[in-house]
Amino acid sequence: MQHPAFEEVTIHHEHTDDATFKKKVRKTTILLSVITVIELGIGLLIYTMHKGENPSELLVLMFKGMVCILTLAKAYYIVSVFMHLGDEIRNMIMTIVVPLLLFIWFIAAFIWDGNSYKNLRNTYDKHFQETTMPAKHQHKEEAKPVEKPAGKE
């Protein structure tokens, strides 16, 4: 079938079947909502962990990693189903996706750099370390009466 406006473009996606389209949209909507609810649950879990005694740094990091993976899943569904990128010609998809691979280096390099800057400052700038390092666990014990779960502010 030829495109109504551009004779060099042919329509290759199936848009006409109403029932399957509605089903797909409903499925994707539910999926996105469920993932968001799970993300919120993990966010609140991290909150309660931070409030508890000696939160395990590794466990918090793992939950944060899980949220990141869930976010990527959401992004995949939005792009492939809502934006129909999955229905395009493979060469076209590649011209969008391949440049975005730059982000792998981009994220890794800059987060690494920030972390290295922190380590260098903590080593060579003791004033920075003393004024910004959060009070550790024994200090937290003292702060206990101020820390109350309910009735913030």
Place this chain on the structure above:
Amino acid sequence: MATTATAHQTKWWSGGKSPFNMEYGKLMMWYFLMSDAFTFGAFLISYGSIRFSQNFWPDPNVVFNAFPGAGHANLPLAFVSVMTFILIISSVTMVLAVHAGHKGDKQGVIKWLAWTIVGGLAFLGCQAWEWHHLITGEHAVLVDGQIDIIGQTTGGNPWGDLVSHDAALAALQKTPHETLISLAHQSNHALTHEQLAAMTDQQLIKEIKLDELHIREKGPIAFGGYFYGITGFHGFHVFSGVIINIVMLLMTQKNVFQNRGHYLMIEKAGLYWHFVDLVWVFVFLCFYLI
């Protein structure tokens, strides 16, 4: 390249056909969105880089815990989840508008576009409320040995580490009279400003309920600039998306697309709108969840 050409057995590149089988405007919209993804990515990565360079960063659950009409109740993430769902739903209505366009259903396009615009405006309203709440919030913060009352702005961050009870008491002794009055007012709403103003500093300190004030140190200043900068840039995208959708709605009503024979412009506006939703997914991750 050679392998794909033989595998498909098509001659996409030999002329007479659009090699990507896509009209020019839609293809350019895709490339614009890719470049915009890099702009947002650069902002968010810069934020991540600064965040990793700090020894302390505020817990988002502590910063974003307010809900309109809920007063001082502690409701972490509640309002932002409402905002997220508004944007997801408006993305769905946009999909339905594009689908109605494919069928040439003018009334369907108008109906779903209108709902998308409502969703976009609702999101902007929520963001305005959130910004206002953060900027005008009054938080007791330990600065230079005394207590100061500040909001979340680009110049100050009230979400540092919690101050111990003794340190807070010592700081109150050096705090100016006016600040003590407002702190006492926060703790005890029954007293009028005249009554409070007549009190001495020591009387005021007795009125202040330190356990409820949650006095903190100052947090990293960069927090405000990044939060308002990035959510503001995203909000500007939502705003321009709403404008684009309103233009599309008016053009649909004036039969522009019907006379043209196709609703491809709705598809391009739809791509932009979904991108705004896509960016929010990442802003939500970086500022509210981790």
